[in-house]
Amino acid sequence: MECTSTVVDLLNDARARTLLRYASFHNQWEALFPLHTAIYAAEPLDNEVFGELFAAIAWLLFFTRLRHLRLSGVGLPRRLIPHISRHVTLERLTLESCILEPIMIGSLHPRLQMPNITSLTIGFGGTPRSNSMECWSVVLYCVNLRQLFVYPVEDNSIVHYPSSSLFDGMSHLHYLQKLHIQGGSSLLRPLASWIRHSGDKHARLSHGHLTHFKLNTVIGTTDDELSILLDALSTFHPNVRVLVLEGIVDTAPAVTRIAYEFPQLEGLTIVRKVDMFQKTVRLCQWDMPSYAIAQVLAALPRLQHFAANLDYTRLTFGPAAFNALAYPALDSVAHIRSAYADSIDAILYEHLFSPSRVKTAEEKATCLALIEKRDCYDSLLDGPSIARPFAVYCNSLTSFAIKTDRTAFSCHIRRDTHGNAVLYDVVDKDVAGGFEAWNPLHFETWMHLD
Structure with a gap:
């Protein structure tokens, strides 16, 4: 394999071996030769085909001080787990379109734990052999997990939440600090049940440690589903500081609940979808006026950033x-x-x-x-006009944005010597706005915890 020879060359280079912190192994056969691999493709765990690759990864882990290992389109065999778990500096693991050995699915084997992995990213799907329910089992083995990011590899695919059979082994969700679900199902009861189950197991000790929570659903989420999730979050993770909800249908009840049940919020992003069938995110009219939203958010004393997909006409005079x-x-x-x-x-x-x-x-x-x-x-654009009610009612607000998948309008807010809000760095272009700390860009996530 060319890949194994590359690893050997790398290990023979003392300087590269010392400095290497990130390694990615990507099986491109299915992407490059889809018709061929549909008939002749080897199983990602086939030792005759991938045995040399697994050995090369093991050697790389032994001789380097990696911090992040990424595997795409290959299996995660049981034989690699001890090499990962014994690694002193490895703390991030990304698995995209991967499969696990059957013995690792559905239940925890103590000898296969990876306590050093604190940040886990899972890309579901991408190949017929990558089953989302099976891939959730990786969470069982990362017992000290602090950051979890999951997403679908293919466009318009959906991430389904773990089944209740995994809840007992995944109760360490209670100690997660950052949870980001991209392209999730709009049926949120399983997710709420997972949060509630892990909270019930640890509720006597303390509230949950979650500070950042982002949920992006492929289609619109109704208030019935969302209210169950918010109830679980506010009960067990009331100290969430950054909350991103993309795909809400009924924004009025959601904003009201959030404002009064998450008093520690510093960043809030809400993206509305007009119904349960909408997939593409766009600017739209909300079910409450912007000034009413600002009045409700005034209940959040620490709110520094607010973003929404409120519709506005940027050339309307203010x-x-x-x-x-x-x-x-x-x-x-x-x-x-x-x-x-x-x-x-x-x-x-x-x-x-x-x-x-x-x-x-x-x-x-x-x-x-x-x-x-x-x-x-x-004086001349409506963007600043739509931002002003929020700047007036929310005294701690320092930035505001109108966004869909991308930012359409943004501004920063400061206070003059009299306490009046002054808007600056006003941008009405389709740019990020520099607010990634509050809401990561599409299919990216928050920076890794140091």
Whole structure:
């Protein structure tokens, strides 16, 4: 195998062997030759085909100080587990389209525990032999898990939650700090039952340790399903600080419950879907006005970031622009300056609303420069207008965004010496906005816990 020879070359290089922290092994046969492998593909655990690869991985683990191991499209044989569990520095494990030996499925074997793995990522599906229910069994062996990220490998696939038969062995969910489920089922009762079961086993000791929770569902989730999940979360993990819910149908009851049951929230992102059948995320009207949402969120004293897929028209003039229109005599820039008391808005107003006026090249350049810098968009775009109620009602808020899969509008918020909210770094482009700490980008997750 070319892969094994690459590992040998790597191990012969002392400098590379010392510095290596991440290794990824990806079986590309099915992706490159789907028709051939559909007939002749070897089982990912076939020792005759993959035995050399498993031996190479074992040698790599023995001679390096890896922190993150990724396996894609290959099996996780029982023989590799001791090499993983004995590794001093290895703490992250990513398994994508992998399968387990039958003996590892459904029940925990103490000799196969991997107590050093604190961060686990599972990519479900991708091959006919990668069964999602079986892959959940990996969680059984990561007994000190602190961060879990799961997602479907294929588009439009769904992550189904673990069956109740695994709950006893997966009760360490209670001690997770970050849980991220991407592309999950909208039927949330099994997930709520898992949270409740693990909480019941450890409730006498303390509340759960969960600080970050993100759930993205493929289709819309009804309030009946969501309320059961929120009840389990608020009961056993009331100290959640960052909450992301993408795919809610009924936002009004959800926002109200969240505001009063998660008092420690610092970051909240809610993405609505108009019904249970919607898959594509887009901006949409919510079932409560934005100012009402802001009033409800005022109950969260620590909220620093809020994002939602509220629909808005970015070219609608905000209130400040209509203040300028209230002045009847606008024949000169000087009059606008004295009446409106803002030279930036005055020049921009003259540029936009008096096209017949002959402008000097210097004035035109000034207007264009102001527009390019967005120093005066605060008066002319509706984005800042939709952000203002949240900035006013939520005194601790420092950032706000309108987003779907990507960010459509964002701004930061600061307070002047009088305590008034001032919006800055206003961006109305389709960019990330720099808010990944509050909500990871699509099919990415939060940074690993140090």
